[in-house]
Amino acid sequence: MRIHQLVARLDPGDAISNQALSMHELFRSWGFESHLYAFDMDDYGKRFAEFDNRYRRFMHERDDLLIYHFGIYCDNHRYFLESANRKVLIYHNITPPEFYDPYYPEAVRLCRMGRELMPRLKECDLALGDSDYNRRELVEAGFPEERTGVLPINPPLNKLDEVEEDRALLRRLQDGRTNLLFVGRVVPNKRVEDVVKLFACYHYGVNARSRLVIAGMHLATYQTALLSLTERLGLLDKVHFLGKVSDSSLKACYLGAHYYLSMSEHEGFCVPLLEAFHFGIPVLAYAAGAVPETMGGAGVLFEEKDYPLLAELLGRLDRDDLMRERIVSAQYRRLEDFRPEVFAARLRAVVDRFASPAGGEKAQAAADGREPA
Numbered sequence: 001m002r003i004h005q006l007v008a009r010l011d012p013g014d015a016i017s018n019q020a021l022s023m024h025e026l027f028r029s030w031g032f033e034s035h036l037y038a039f040d041m042d043d044y045g046k047r048f049a050e051f052d053n054r055y056r057r058f059m060h061e062r063d064d065l066l067i068y069h070f071g072i073y074c075d076n077h078r079y080f081l082e083s084a085n086r087k088v089l090i091y092h093n094i095t096p097p098e099f100y101d102p103y104y105p106e107a108v109r110l111c112r113m114g115r116e117l118m119p120r121l122k123e124c125d126l127a128l129g130d131s132d133y134n135r136r137e138l139v140e141a142g143f144p145e146e147r148t149g150v151l152p153i154n155p156p157l158n159k160l161d162e163v164e165e166d167r168a169l170l171r172r173l174q175d176g177r178t179n180l181l182f183v184g185r186v187v188p189n190k191r192v193e194d195v196v197k198l199f200a201c202y203h204y205g206v207n208a209r210s211r212l213v214i215a216g217m218h219l220a221t222y223q224t225a226l227l228s229l230t231e232r233l234g235l236l237d238k239v240h241f242l243g244k245v246s247d248s249s250l251k252a253c254y255l256g257a258h259y260y261l262s263m264s265e266h267e268g269f270c271v272p273l274l275e276a277f278h279f280g281i282p283v284l285a286y287a288a289g290a291v292p293e294t295m296g297g298a299g300v301l302f303e304e305k306d307y308p309l310l311a312e313l314l315g316r317l318d319r320d321d322l323m324r325e326r327i328v329s330a331q332y333r334r335l336e337d338f339r340p341e342v343f344a345a346r347l348r349a350v351v352d353r354f355a356s357p358a359g360g361e362k363a364q365a366a367a368d369g370r371e372p373a
Contacts, residue, residue, distance in 0.1 A: 001355050002033045002064040004055055004085065008074035010038040010045030013244065015153060015271050016071050016092050019130070021048060022154045023067070026344055027351070039076045052076040059083045065354050070094075070121065071268075073114035080121065086354050087124040090151060091134050093268025093290075094118075099189040103221040118142075126350070133290035134268045151350065153269045154343040157278045157335075159247065166252040173256025178210040178318065181257035181281070183250065183272040184264075186218035186226070186241070191286075193229055194263035194305055200233045201311035207318065210238070215253050217244040254279040259314060262286060263305065270294045274338060277331035282317060282324055284310065298334035300327060 005024060010017045020036060027034035035058075036049040058064055059082065066085040068077070071092035080087060097111035118141040121127075127143045128151040129135030139145045173179050180202070182195050192214060199212040218226075218241065230239045242249065260276035262285035273294050276283045283299035285291050292301055302310065317324050 002035065002058065002061065003027045003067065003351070004035045004037065004058060004064060005067045005069065006052060006055065006076055006079060007036070007038050007049075007069045008040065008072050008076065010036070010041040010049045012042075012044045012247075015269065016069050017045070018156050018159075018271075019090075019092075019153055020069055022156065022343075023347060024048065026347060030348065030351070032351070032355075037076075039074050052079060055079055059085070061085060065351070068121075068124075070114075070118075073110045073117060077117060077121065080124075087126075088350070088354075089121055089124050089127040089138075091118075091127065091129050091138055091268075093129075093131075093134050093137065093266075095187075095189050095266055099187075099266065103188055103225075104219055107219075126353070128350070130269050131290040131293050133293055149350075151346060152338065152343065153271055154340065154347075155271045155274045155278075155338055157275060157338075158340070160251045160254070160275065160278075163247045163251055165255055166246070166249040169249055170252040170256050173213070173252065176209065178207050178258045179256050180210065180212045180259050180261055180314075181253055181276070182212070182214045182216075182261055183253065183275065184216045184270075186214060186216050186223060188219070188222055189264060189266040191263040191265050192222075192226055194286075194307075195261050196226065196229055196233065196235070196239060198261060198263070198305075198307045198310055199239065200235060201307040202314050203235065203238060205308065206311050206315040212239045213242065213253055213257065214240065215242045215245045215250060254281065257281050259284060259317070262291065264288060264291065267291050267294070273299070274335065277335050280328050280332070282327045283331065284313070296334045296337060298327075298330040 005020050007016060007020050024034050024036050037052040037055045038045055038049045039052050041049055062084050064085040066083050067088045067090060068080040069090050072094060094114040095111050097108040100107040122143045127138050127148045129138055130151060130153045132150050135148050135150050138148050180199055184190055186192050203210050230236050260281045260283045265288045267289040269290050273283055273285060285299055285301055287301045287303050295301060
């Protein structure tokens, strides 16, 4: 059986790209002919994928399987609609457009178009969210619930283990200061301004020997607003915006961090939470979107952004080694649910639904999370 994957863009560091690449490798290891296509890609992406117009030659093959990764509006959705292949949609969520209103009209347009497109994609064989939060959005958009399921993200945690950390950056972080860390796209739904506000309370009220590290590609207009806020708070030399970083630098950030902070108000999954778990960093996260589902009872979840109270909690963790150890231990236990072999078994069960008539019931149960394979 031939398996095709279609994405909007393929580049390193992107969660959807990493998911598609890991699936591509698994398909090939299982003996399937696997193809990966992208509307846009950088030089890294070109090592693994073809441009999406190359998919045209397979569109009329009824025995092929097409998997469409949907996380933003892209014109290549037309291939999915017109294809005669058997079809699986994987929904990675689309940010509600209102988050971008003050900053980026083009993002507003693309997010709105993506959400308006969702109901038109419902005529597929199976629709999977990478969280149950995303699966429920599919149902709300009109997808038949019995043809939906969950295929969680396969976080590439071992990828960071295999690279050497940026030693110069790590030395700078290991200077005796307490490092608070945020990793991810610096965009409005992540509410990075709230991370800065919490850090201000912690720095001025609890621990003056501290810094905030923010690693991730930024949206220029939003970044300007964040820099203005940081200046008003007198923290320009204490808040470090690193921009998009290499895997080597990212590993140094995790190795040098003492706490991970998330104030995001919309997440369809959230891979950096699991990366922080992997590096033994206590995570404090606002309980929005799929964040509670991703954390699975581990870390510290909060439902109110009470900055002074959260700063005091960080201060207590500075002093209470036993509490830190309990939090970190629970986070390590949660990572057991994301072992590569667990993901591989669930993905294989989904594929077996299409490769073997007898695999259907098993695949649906696995997609629904009722059994591991």
